[in-house]
Amino acid sequence: MTVSVKICGLRDEASLDAVVAAGADFVGFVFFPPSPRAVTPDQAGALIARLPAAGPVPVGLFVDASDETIAAVLAAAPLRLLQLHGKETPERVAAIRARFGIPVMKALGIATEEDLRAAAAFAPVVDRFLFDAKPPPGGPLPGGNAQPFEWRLMARQAIPRPWLLAGGLTPGNVAEAIRTAGAPGVDVSSGVERSRGVKDPALIRAFVAAAKGR
Numbered sequence: 316m317t318v319s320v321k322i323c324g325l326r327d328e329a330s331l332d333a334v335v336a337a338g339a340d341f342v343g344f345v346f347f348p349p350s351p352r353a354v355t356p357d358q359a360g361a362l363i364a365r366l367p368a369a370g371p372v373p374v375g376l377f378v379d380a381s382d383e384t385i386a387a388v389l390a391a392a393p394l395r396l397l398q399l400h401g402k403e404t405p406e407r408v409a410a411i412r413a414r415f416g417i418p419v420m421k422a423l424g425i426a427t428e429e430d431l432r433a434a435a436a437f438a439p440v441v442d443r444f445l446f447d448a449k450p451p452p453g454g455p456l457p458g459g460n461a462q463p464f465e466w467r468l469m470a471r472q473a474i475p476r477p478w479l480l481a482g483g484l485t486p487g488n489v490a491e492a493i494r495t496a497g498a499p500g501v502d503v504s505s506g507v508e509r510s511r512g513v514k515d516p517a518l519i520r521a522f523v524a525a526a527k528g529r
């Protein structure tokens with residue numbers, strides 16, 4: 316099985332080029348101003364313009380964003396997948412998908428099997444899921460916290476859409492995480508950074524190689 320890989324929170328050309336050269340499948344841009352990984356629509360547009368046609372799918376990460384915010388980003392950055400990482404309800408997800416006509420990936424925070432059951436209500440309105448750790452209480456970011464969750468919770472679950480495993484993955488643990496969770500795909504941000512918000516091309520290459528078993 317080939318594992319899909321998403322590298323999230325890109326802000327500079329050298330790291331983006333490393334994502335492309337390493338053969339990642341998705342590349343994420345954060346449109347959440349409090350994040351140290353946030354980019355403006357124009358910055359994302361310029362980075363996406365560097366992607367080859369057969370390169371990684373550009374993903375936009377939003378947290379409880381308004382239609383106006385999403386529209387303003389799309390005017391400058393041709394995203395091909397919208398990652399919704401806030402408290403969006405199934406109804407809100409459906410409305411965003413219908414309005415913008417772009418596939419949607421809903422992020423869900425997982426700490427227990429009960430949390431996983433929330434996926435059922437979203438299944439009819441999403442194209443993919445991303446399962447991440449729950450953010451620390453009172454923390455500034457709803458994701459990207461280098462926090463793993465219990466990978467065994469995912470094992471043998473019948474998830475009705477393609478999905479990515481996220482949260483605290485690194486080049487050193489991603490192969491074990493994939494085996495334990497039975498994950499068809501993975502997503503990383505902190506684990507390929509040399510400091511918070513600053514990606515490291517060597518770590519990006521190592522992560523993709525480890526995830527894809529190269």
Ligand SMILES: O=C(O)c1ccccc1NCC(=O)[C@H](O)[C@H](O)COP(=O)(O)O
Binds near residue numbers: 347459484
């Ligand atoms: O990365 C951010 O700054 C961020 C901000 C707000 C919501 C979500 C965010 N990141 C979500 C991601 O897609 C991360 O890749 C995922 O949570 C895993 O992050 P990490 O544990 O740092 O690898």
